[in-house]
Amino acid sequence: MTSSKPADALTIEQQICYAMHTTVRAFDAVYRELLAEHGLSYPQYIALMAIGEHGPLTVGALGELMRLDSGTLSPLLKRMEAAGLVGRTRDRADERRVLVALTDLGRDRLAGVSEVPRAIAARSGLTLSQLAELRSTLERLTATLETARP
Template sequence: MKETDAPILAPEQQLCFAVYAAGQAFARLYRPLLEPLGLTYPQYLAMLVLWEGEPISVTGIGQRLGLDTGTLTPLLKRLEAAGLVRRTRSAEDERRVVVTLTDRGRALKERARTIPDAVACASGRDIDGVVALRDELKALARALDTSESAL
């Protein structure tokens, strides 16, 4: 088994690098699709959450996307500067910043509707294939996160 030690360290052989490279490939694919909407990919993710339902707090968005405030606060400020969202402190609990869509932000949803289909098409998989791989990755992420404590 000695002689198989070295190749295991090659990036191309590792699952983590395959995930990393697939993420880069998605980023390259999304960039030209989102550029006409004036959104980056993480901004698009935040808009997806807002299109699902608002108002929602910064923490609420962070829980859906797995992002912390250090990432979301400047991201949401840029979306606010672009006129897509509003950030207002909650009256009941003044620690909360509640994010709502503007009319322009709501209208952008229509222009984004064609994106998931274009991406699914680019993946070269049918719906079942996309769903199967998606669920495998969800299970992987869950396994990685739950094992953290065991190390």
Template sequence: MKDVTMGDDELLSLDRQICFSLNAASRAFGGVYRVALKELGLTYSQYLVMLVLWEDGELPVKRIGERLRLDSGTLSPLLKRLEAAGLVRRERGVEDERSVSVRLTDEGAELKARAARVPRSIAAATGLSVDEIDDLRERLARLTEALDSAVTRGLGG
């Protein structure tokens, strides 16, 4: 819906695009995470996989993908690299060989203690208070839900 108080040129200004603001913030986070995760030897995407496994324990690949909003084509190479690094083990299901579960190795589980400093470093880098971070996370969750819903119903619904 067009805002009647704003002209088309203003609506189409790069600085007015929420997608650009979110993308710029995401890229900035990427840089901060690269520094914060260097000591752990993890990429940001690998860190997310490890977070899910530290939180939930052994999971099917499909469930990890759902939690991280990643398709198997993106997730499989991540898991392969984590397995090569000795942090996780992938195992085919006994009853259904199409199903692959992922679990932490002892080394992967031990990495959790070293990773605990990462969220603190990231929080400090944002310059936001804990309450502001919580508020932003809640707003982003609502935004994500609204956008998912818009796609499901076809933007115009």
């Protein structure tokens, strides 16, 4: 199909945000499929990975890592706690802080999804080098956009 619009016209296909949006939706669909057999959503998967990597975390620290506000994170953690994946306790050093830790079931579930990154890499059609370069580019872009806020 040809268009009579000039090459520099504002079109959805020219927008980086649209390209990223469609890519995220495609990733979401693949993650949803891969994680469904483990009974996890993508945010639960990321939370398990963050807690598994960093050990018990305060809710605030987990929110920073996941880039989620407490209004979004608290219901997620409640569901995860109800499913037996995490436990929440008050920090003995500072009762105002709540610590989140993996339970035995959470550790088992995390171990069970260890092949997900490889499956995602394989489905991407990119080489490991290309994926590393893409991740690096996205990290730089995120940092630049976050520091450019007014």
